[in-house]
Amino acid sequence: ELGKKLFVSGGTIHVRIKKLHEMGVIKGTRLQVNLRAIGYDVLAFIGIYLEKSSLYENVAKQLLKIPQIVRLNYTTGSYSMFAEIICKDSGELRKILQDDLQHIKGIERTETIISLEESFSRPINVSEVM
Missing domain, CATH: 3.30.70.920 (Lrp/AsnC effector binding domain/regulation of amino acid metabolism (RAM) domain)
Structure with a gap:
């Protein structure tokens, strides 16, 4: 979904998100529960x-x-x-x-x-x- 919005491949998004996790910028992901x-x-x-x-x-x-x-x-x-x-x-x-x-x-x-x-x-x- 992000790849489509940013006009890059899903793999590129995956690699960038992994780097942000390693750098401590992204601490995790959450589900929004009712x-x-x-x-x-x-x-x-x-x-x-x-x-x-x-x-x-x-x-x-x-x-x-x-x-x-x-x-x-x-x-x-x-x-x-x-x-x-x-x-x-x-x-x-x-x-x-x-x-x-x-x-x-x-x-x-x-x-x-x-x-x-x-x-x-x-x-x-x-x-x-x-």
Whole structure:
């Protein structure tokens, strides 16, 4: 598909993509999954306040053990960390908030924001950057 758009062979595209992987420019590829179609109805964001910023790495390691947390960022502003979480239902979200997050040493408190709808999600247009 890229080859057709760029008027080069598929093999050329394959070689260039392989080089970009080796250089670390491309970290991987993803499928865009319709989460509701596979039973995940709750997407939320959790603002996490840490007792001390020096606890970030230890807390991040503990959060990595919770498979429903799909993205974690170290942030400036109100929160120390900002996590994206995907759950099957509000009960699963409540369980994670009460049973898992509350027992992680270093988390002072959290604020949860539930997404009602994703308007769009798009990758950066690489052709304009390079």
